[in-house]
Amino acid sequence: MSTGLVYLTSGSLAANASQLVFDNVFSATYQSYLIMGRFTTTVNQGVLARLRSGGVDNTTASSYRNQYYIGNGTTVAAQRVESDRWDFFSVNTAGANGFRTVITNPFTAKPTFFYTENQRSDSNIYIIDYGSNHSASTSFDGIKFYTVGNDLTGTIRIYGFRNS
Amino acid sequence: MKLLQGFGGFAGQAEFIPNAMVLLNETDVTSASTISFDNVFSSTYDNYLVVASGVAVTQANSILIRMRLAGADNTSTQYIRQSIDQSGAVTSSRGSLTTSWTNAAFWEASLRNAFSITIFDPAKASTTSAMTRNPYPNQNMVQYYLSHYVGVAYDGFTVIAGTTSLTGNFKVYGLVNS
Numbered sequence: 234m235s236t237g238l239v240y241l242t243s244g245s246l247a248a249n250a251s252q253l254v255f256d257n258v259f260s261a262t263y264q265s266y267l268i269m270g271r272f273t274t275t276v277n278q279g280v281l282a283r284l285r286s287g288g289v290d291n292t293t294a295s296s297y298r299n300q301y302y303i304g305n306g307t308t309v310a311a312q313r314v315e316s317d318r319w320d321f322f323s324v325n326t327a328g329a330n331g332f333r334t335v336i337t338n339p340f341t342a343k344p345t346f347f348y349t350e351n352q353r354s355d356s357n358i359y360i361i362d363y364g365s366n367h368s369a370s371t372s373f374d375g376i377k378f379y380t381v382g383n384d385l386t387g388t389i390r391i392y393g394f395r396n397s
Numbered sequence: 398m399k400l401l402q403g404f405g406g407f408a409g410q411a412e413f414i415p416n417a418m419v420l421l422n423e424t425d426v427t428s429a430s431t432i433s434f435d436n437v438f439s440s441t442y443d444n445y446l447v448v449a450s451g452v453a454v455t456q457a458n459s460i461l462i463r464m465r466l467a468g469a470d471n472t473s474t475q476y477i478r479q480s481i482d483q484s485g486a487v488t489s490s491r492g493s494l495t496t497s498w499t500n501a502a503f504w505e506a507s508l509r510n511a512f513s514i515t516i517f518d519p520a521k522a523s524t525t526s527a528m529t530r531n532p533y534p535n536q537n538m539v540q541y542y543l544s545h546y547v548g549v550a551y552d553g554f555t556v557i558a559g560t561t562s563l564t565g566n567f568k569v570y571g572l573v574n575s
């Protein structure tokens with residue numbers, strides 16, 4: 234009996250925390266990873282992310298590319314952004330927020346890309362989906378999630394998809 | 398040697414890697430209009446994946462889902478749905494608040510339908526949320542993000558096929574917390 238999905242690590246934030254760092258989580262063992270998170274907050278805000286190598290954030294300008302769309306009631310809007318960090322998911326003060334992401338090639342020396350499905354709020358749900366990449370052909374072993382607005386409470390879990 | 402094992406595996410081998418996704422329930426359904434899954438959610442797992450495959454229905458119909466505790470469905474008007482519908486070049490969005498997660502899927506007659514749904518925190522006394530994507534057999538795509546915020550810890554759920562009768566296979570998986 235074998236498994237296709239392997240638990241790797243998790244991290245939690247208590248109230249008033251603003252960042253969650255995972256180092257040495259990406260490796261040559263897995264090409265793709267599942268990341269799942271669940272958060273509450275007292276501040277409506279986007280949660281940002283940067284890839285890391287050797288304990289250092291990559292901050293290359295315009296290397297992080299986001300294309301995303303938002304469904305809210307009967308309105309759908311979309312946007313494309315290039316920056317020195319990703320918009321990874323978004324949280325709202327109205328209840329629980331969740332996301333699931335498949336990220337591919339973070340450790341491989343090729344561009345990294347991911348797809349995130351993000352449910353923001355539980356009483357006034359927003360659908361926010363991100364299709365994103367990092368343009369550099371760089372090997373990264375970690376990722377940092379952080380906020381500007383502070384106060385994020387919840388857990389992120391990371392799983393690896395077996396290559397073979 | 399690297400062993401990848403689920404429950405009942407061989408802890409004590411040179412390298413033991415536990416299964417991160419555990420099959421909790423598999424049910425084959427034949428000609429049913431309602432399917433209930435009891436005692437599948439527990440404090441062991443926060444998040445779950447439900448996969449329905451090979452689903453045949455007698456007539457095209459929207460599928461409803463309700464959360465369940467101790468053998469009874471919760472029918473309060475606290476099921477919220479936000480959806481984005483994509484049909485060719487047309488995209489539309491809508492939301493609703495009803496007594497079930499309406500249109501959690503739409504299954505077409507005479508085809509083998511399928512869908513998967515990820516459910517967050519159903520066994521916690523807090524909001525339950527879910528995400529699903531449903532590729533319509535007529536090539537439309539609909540995604541639903543769902544929440545149910547009564548603050549009840551549920552142990553199961555019900556799939557309601559309405560006026561149609563369905564046959565297929567359902568699997569419920571738990572994603573390990575650590």
